[in-house]
Amino acid sequence: MYPAILFLSALVSVKSASAQIEFVQNKGQWDSRVVYRGDFSSGSFFLENQGFTVLLHNVADLKNVSDQLHGHNPNLATSGQPVTLRSHAYKVKFLGTSSFASAQIVPDKIQSYQNNYFIGNDESKWATGCQLSQAVTYKNIYPNIDVRYYSDGDHLKYDIIVHPGGNVNNIALQYAGVDKVQVKNKELVINTSVGDVKELYPYSYQVLETGRQTVDCKYVVKDNVVRFKVDDYDPKTTIVIDPRLIFSTFTGSSQDNWGYTATPAPDGSFYAGGIAFGVGYPVTAGSFQTTFGGGVNEDNTGPYDIAIIKYSANGSNRLYATYLGGTSNEQPHSMVCDQQGNLIVAGRSTSPNFPKTIPQIGVGGGYDIIVTKINAAGTAIIGSVKMGGIEDDGVNIRGKYVPPEGADATRRNYGDDARSEVIVDAANNIYLASSTRSSNFPVSTGAIQATFGGGRQDGVIIKFTPTLSSVLFSTFFGGSGDDACFVLSQNPVSGNIYVAGGTTSSDLPGDKTGVLQGTFQGAVDGFVTQIINDGSAIVKTTYQGTTGNDLVYGIQFDRKGFPYIMGTTTGNWTVTPSTIFNNPGGKQFISKLQPDLSAYVYSTVFGTNSSVPNLSPVAFLVDRCENVYVSGWGGGINNLKQFPSAGTSGLPEVSPLTNIPAADGADFYFFVLEKNGQSQLFGTHFGQNGSVGDHVDGGTSRFDANGVIYQGICANCGGAPSTPGSCPNAFPTTTGVWGPVDASSNCNEAALKIEFNIGPVVCDVLAGPNTNGCAPLTVNFTNLSTNGLTYVWDFGDGSPISGVFSPSHTFTAA
Structure with a gap:
């Protein structure tokens, strides 16, 4: 039997103006606390060592700024008056771990192009060849627990991945700088001065050798700290919590x-x-x-x-x-x-x-x-x-x-x-x-x-x-x-x-x-x-x-x-x-x-x-x-x-x-x-x-x-x-x-x-805990694909084809 994993996924209701949110590597062009940055239509998202920060702008103010800059609103363009842009930032920190800073950070779905930044006349803030990716995984933020940030269409999403030996009860997310965090209609609602952010009610499932099995999961909030309550799951199996989009x-x-x-x-x-x-x-x-x-x-x-x-x-x-x-x-x-x-x-x-x-x-x-x-x-x-x-x-x-x-x-x-x-x-x-x-x-x-x-x-x-x-x-x-x-x-x-x-x-x-x-x-x-x-x-x-x-x-x-x-x-x-x-x-x-x-x-x-x-x-x-x-x-x-x-x-x-x-x-x-x-x-x-x-x-x-x-x-x-x-x-x-x-x-x-998240087959795979090393190297493949009926795994080393849902394979030679 393959080592099974528990997944907790949250979808944040910030949306990109483009089809995908891309995460840009920080090579000194931004504050040193930022590891990766992603932008969406009304703000930005900063991945840091112990969590992430969300910056939100007032949508109406943002439109006024754009109209003035582009001359689309003649009243604003000729008034000479400053235009106010109201913003709000809040921070989410993973509590209860001292090893977060040593987590292995692995980008994936890396883009073929790169960004260059020449900010001001301070050359220390210039950066070239900044890598862009559509997903970033932090491995072992807690023992045997990873977090993966990625773009689901034009929405930001993150999965908390609990490997065998990890404890879902260890996971605690502290929200700082928000007006209030509450659960409404099973969704997590973060109240800010410029509007509400929602983490939609999650759809949860275990990943078994035979496929997926639905699992009940809820948000639990106390003193602006969010935990997950997962009912009746097998800690030897994978759980994915996958919100639907509207x-x-x-x-x-x-x-x-x-x-x-x-x-x-x-x-x-x-x-x-x-x-x-x-x-x-x-x-x-x-x-x-x-x-x-x-x-x-x-x-x-x-x-x-x-x-x-x-x-x-x-x-x-x-x-x-x-x-x-x-x-x-x-x-x-x-x-x-x-x-x-x-x-x-x-x-x-x-x-x-x-x-x-x-x-x-x-x-x-x-x-x-x-x-x-x-x-x-x-x-x-x-x-x-x-x-x-x-x-x-x-x-x-x-x-x-x-x-x-x-x-x-x-x-x-x-x-x-x-x-x-x-x-x-x-x-x-x-x-x-x-x-x-x-x-x-x-x-x-x-x-x-x-x-x-x-x-x-x-x-x-x-x-x-x-x-x-x-x-x-x-x-x-x-x-x-x-x-x-x-x-x-x-x-x-x-x-x-x-x-x-x-x-x-x-x-x-x-x-x-x-x-x-x-x-x-x-x-x-x-x-x-x-x-x-x-x-x-x-x-x-x-x-x-x-x-x-x-x-x-x-x-x-x-x-x-x-x-x-x-x-x-x-x-x-x-x-x-x-x-x-x-x-x-x-x-x-x-x-x-x-x-x-x-x-x-x-x-x-x-x-x-x-x-x-x-x-x-x-x-x-x-x-x-x-x-x-x-x-x-x-x-x-x-x-x-x-x-x-x-x-x-x-x-x-x-x-x-x-x-x-x-x-x-x-x-x-x-x-x-x-x-x-x-x-x-x-x-x-x-x-x-x-x-x-x-x-x-x-x-x-x-x-x-x-x-x-x-x-x-x-x-x-x-x-x-x-x-x-x-x-x-x-x-x-x-x-x-x-x-x-x-x-x-x-x-x-x-x-x-x-x-509806019911549609055609989509292939998506995670490999871990390590994808490179000395032989013999055992790699666990976690199958995140959707709607497949059968799966064929060819490991490329002459070993027999595997048909299990999420296999584990030991590579004995390079």
């Missing part, structure tokens, strides 16, 4: 700003899209549309333009913000980035002068479908189209404020009128699934379905060139009833496009022989159809339904080309196999299908045992490890607008987020299902407590490939507190973000980013 921010718009859609960029930055009802959205100089385009009151709401904002990966900075619209009304339904970080926005518009780069496609009239591609800097439109027939296009059944209220055919939730999805392929071609009420909607020559199928509306499927300069194909998809294409995805193996949504038609187009459900089941059914990538033919179509109301709101693929669908039902959805995880009577479904749509691989339901769904789903993902993620909201405005919803009360909380307002039944809810439907890995609510509840007014959001949610939310409707934290039930935002408060008198779009 950023949550408002746009800061002073005008009413409703939330619709969000998507990640390749670099982890965050796009949020909604609508703004006039001047007051926080646009940036140089963005392609800095003025409100105008609008009218139509469908009992308006005027409004699309409003888009791009945040840095940590949410601390607005990278750009812009309007998108003409003299009438626009709204976004779906956004996605291409590989270069350019943003594609799809939605609808009634503006005759909507900004476009090619002439109107089709005769137009009412709402038309719009698709716009914006460069990554937000300074220019790469391509833009407006496309439609004489009736409303891009509208599912009718607008949300067009009477009568309530559910109707494929419109089952508030915001369902604005359902459609845009995606891109590897060649940056753009695909759209949406709906039309126009019998003369423009279709391409040789379209799969050239004529309107009947009923009040059909679905439409469109493929554009990467710059939106032309349409590659356009087709109706529908039968004699009401049909809506909500979502689509590309099979990574065949390249074919799978489209899904809802229908009341018993005669959908496509070959249905040998599929799961070849006939309409009644009321409203979901459907999945597979089409050739060039739009030349339908391969197969299957219904997905019960005798109740069923709709497919998400479709994704695993790497092997198996499609997964997600949606809601009011019937009895198939659960198979019988041993799979499920919540009996749940009205949200997840099903994995064979690629030819012939059978389920598995199918399950989750939610409370109710007659109607809990959620209006808005985001869906299958990650690289085949875990399945769902985001949705329920209750609140759904019930207010006569849409049947059981709300989010009673949904299971598994490893939930902490330090957020109590659930009120009208929140967002995030759910993660383990591969093959084995168990629920995660479940939490998120939102304010009270008012009309958290929701979207239409549109979809996205998870990235690692399982990080990028969620747009229409939040804090009804107004907001004037200062962060002044109302404990308000929508929760995080420290240091761009928009900590709702600046309008009503709603602000919130951007929420959560990392």
Whole structure:
């Protein structure tokens, strides 16, 4: 058996302006007590011999200083008055050890570049070749106990590593220079004069030969000294305590700003899209549309333009913000980035002068479908189209404020009128699934379905060139009833496009022989159809339904080309196999299908045992490890607008987020299902407590490939507190973000980013106690990798391959 280790990890809620915090070696350029220094967006972090010091600046003061220095604020720049920068430093010291100064300090993840410092005219303060690393380990700060500092994304994190023979009860961290240290909602809160710092509630686990086992760990505070209380752990095993990360921010718009859609960029930055009802959205100089385009009151709401904002990966900075619209009304339904970080926005518009780069496609009239591609800097439109027939296009059944209220055919939730999805392929071609009420909607020559199928509306499927300069194909998809294409995805193996949504038609187009459900089941059914990538033919179509109301709101693929669908039902959805995880009577479904749509691989339901769904789903993902993620909201405005919803009360909380307002039944809810439907890995609510509840007014959001949610939310409707934290039930935002408060008198779009720490395999290894020395040399390898199923260790000396989780190996020769 390998020597096992206990890990205690703390994540400090200071964040870097860049993607990683780097630790710079001190070679005399700073105070001699400093060993390494790291900088973040509002201060610095100094590693010392017996602990560390945190320097914090007031965020508002820091912005004023920056504005004055760069001339961005003419009042400050010309006033001649000094600008105050309030700061606060506090020190954390490891108590009870006299050997800290002799600890071995080992940098790792060393960067290929170095820093040089020439400070003042004192050459003793000049330093060259200062090494930068992304992690630093102090070995044996206590007997058999190490501490490792590193950057987890843009957050600072430290692990306290207890080797066999070490005693976790010896660890004591004394906080000096703070106003107060306390535990709130299981998190460590350090109160300072310039704001609070949080060390988030830790997720703990033992590292066993067979993998990881969860362990309970708590902060214990007395007289500003922090200790760890670890329950029921084996001192011969490894424990890791790993917090999860959150950023949550408002746009800061002073005008009413409703939330619709969000998507990640390749670099982890965050796009949020909604609508703004006039001047007051926080646009940036140089963005392609800095003025409100105008609008009218139509469908009992308006005027409004699309409003888009791009945040840095940590949410601390607005990278750009812009309007998108003409003299009438626009709204976004779906956004996605291409590989270069350019943003594609799809939605609808009634503006005759909507900004476009090619002439109107089709005769137009009412709402038309719009698709716009914006460069990554937000300074220019790469391509833009407006496309439609004489009736409303891009509208599912009718607008949300067009009477009568309530559910109707494929419109089952508030915001369902604005359902459609845009995606891109590897060649940056753009695909759209949406709906039309126009019998003369423009279709391409040789379209799969050239004529309107009947009923009040059909679905439409469109493929554009990467710059939106032309349409590659356009087709109706529908039968004699009401049909809506909500979502689509590309099979990574065949390249074919799978489209899904809802229908009341018993005669959908496509070959249905040998599929799961070849006939309409009644009321409203979901459907999945597979089409050739060039739009030349339908391969197969299957219904997905019960005798109740069923709709497919998400479709994704695993790497092997198996499609997964997600949606809601009011019937009895198939659960198979019988041993799979499920919540009996749940009205949200997840099903994995064979690629030819012939059978389920598995199918399950989750939610409370109710007659109607809990959620209006808005985001869906299958990650690289085949875990399945769902985001949705329920209750609140759904019930207010006569849409049947059981709300989010009673949904299971598994490893939930902490330090957020109590659930009120009208929140967002995030759910993660383990591969093959084995168990629920995660479940939490998120939102304010009270008012009309958290929701979207239409549109979809996205998870990235690692399982990080990028969620747009229409939040804090009804107004907001004037200062962060002044109302404990308000929508929760995080420290240091761009928009900590709702600046309008009503709603602000919130951007929420959560990392669930469940995603794909990440390789990370520690070696010790020594990694060099005379033979024979025994090295213990501690495996910190995540989500691996099997491990292969090749020690490079001709010895047999090892498959244990964390091996120990003796090297007998150099």
